[in-house]
Amino acid sequence: MSISIPGKIIAFDYGEVISIEPSTADRAEILRVAGAQDEPERFWNIYWLHRFALDQGTIGPKEYWRRIEHDLGAQWDTAQHHELWLRDFRSWLAIEEGTLAVLIDLQRGGTRMALLSNAGLDFTSYYRHGMLGDFFEEVVVSGELGLLKPEPAIYHELIERVGVPPADIVFIDNRAENIAGAAALGIAGHVYEGPGELRAFLTGLAESVKASSAVPPHVVL
Structure with missing residues (x-):
């Protein structure tokens, strides 16, 4: 079922919205x-x-794992550093199938989409050049900008890149503080609680937009 929301850009967070939480086995x-x-x-x-x-991009994956090693008082060899990075990176790649279905239906409906994610530089290629990149007009990644949600500047970057007024953007995130940060700039927001609830919200939004566009203009006689 396609979901068409003309005149709006739906911007998505990635972690625990499009992706699922790392599994118990991964951890x-x-x-x-x-x-x-x-x-x-x-x-x-x-x-x-x-x-x-x-x-935020102020450190890379190598330094990140070195800092964890230092604070734990551990001694890891190079192989352990690489394996820790790989297992951690992979644990965030699993996609929530219900959310993926929503993205597909939005794309089928011609709805414009963007991605806004707090993530390190190692995720940028995956977002843009993996299959996910097919959904999004713009990909805004914190690690490339030195910014983090809910800092206002990262939402300004999103607004500038998609080229529409804030009121024409709807931001989906699983953290209320990130939605509040977007709302402070006039971006409508929705706290993600699961794929079924997300579909219901976006379907309702599509119906609302359709209904408002069907209202005939006021005619002055």
Whole structure:
């Protein structure tokens, strides 16, 4: 079923909207390679502590894993560094099939789309040159800009690239603070709660836009 929303650009976050959360098995393998099976909470706290710098592009993947190694007090060889990066990167590649179906139906309906993601530089080629890139007119990645959602400047970048007023953009993200950041600039937002709920929201939006465009202009006699 196509979803046609003329006059709007639907901008999507990637992580846990288009992609699914890394699986329990993926996380267990990362802990195993890191030798941190006995202190998972500490490991993940350090993992997320340095993730902001990675997503902002101020450090690359190599430095990111070196910082985690240092803070854990671990000693990893080159092979472990590469395996940790690979397992972590791969864990974020799995796509939510329900969201993919929504993207396909939006594309079938001729709806314009963009991607706005907090992610490191290693994801940029995947976003643009993998099959996902077929959906999006513009791909805005935090690591390329030195910016992170919900900083206003990253939304300004999105607005400039798609070339439409903020009111004509609808942003889908799983974090309320990122939606609030977009809303502060006049971008409509929707907090993602799952593919079924997303489809219902976008279908309702399509019907609303269709209904408003069908209203005849006021005629002055």
